Amino acid sequence: MPIANCKRCGRLFNKIRRDICPACVAEEDKAFDIVRQYLREHRDATMAQVSEETGVGVDLIISMIQDGRLMLRDNPNLHYPCERCGKPTRAGRFCPACTKELSAGLGAAARELRKKAEQTDSQGRGYYSRG
Ligand SMILES: [Zn+2]
Ligand SMILES: [Zn+2]
Structure with a gap:
């Protein structure tokens, strides 16, 4: 539990x-x-x-x-x-207007976030693993 x-x-x-x-x-x-x-x-x-x-x-x-x-x-x-x-x-x-906008924009926002995460990730990994 x-x-x-x-x-x-x-x-x-x-x-x-x-x-x-x-x-x-x-x-x-x-x-x-x-x-x-x-x-x-x-x-x-x-x-x-x-x-x-x-x-x-x-x-x-x-x-x-x-x-x-x-x-x-x-x-x-x-x-x-x-x-x-x-x-x-x-x-x-x-509100209904934002709900509509958000569901339309959600796909784009998620892609943007993923891109950022990937950038940080590869930078971090590069710095620590090489050498
Ligand atoms: Zn409580
Ligand atoms: Zn709103």
């Missing part, structure tokens, strides 16, 4: 499928229920409002949405900045 540090509280735990410990999973589940319940009753709440009223951190609320656990269908005022351009986003890490 792999042992890992909980991403949230830093405690050591047996990592089964998530990167946080069972105690934190339970806590997040509770927070999720509170947020979901709040959103059901306050459909026009904003992110700041939800966080303030439920006591659940904005980061955690955003990660619930990004994970697809929390749906914003009925909450038009709830959004968070796209990680790339900062535009209001309501699902995933990026």
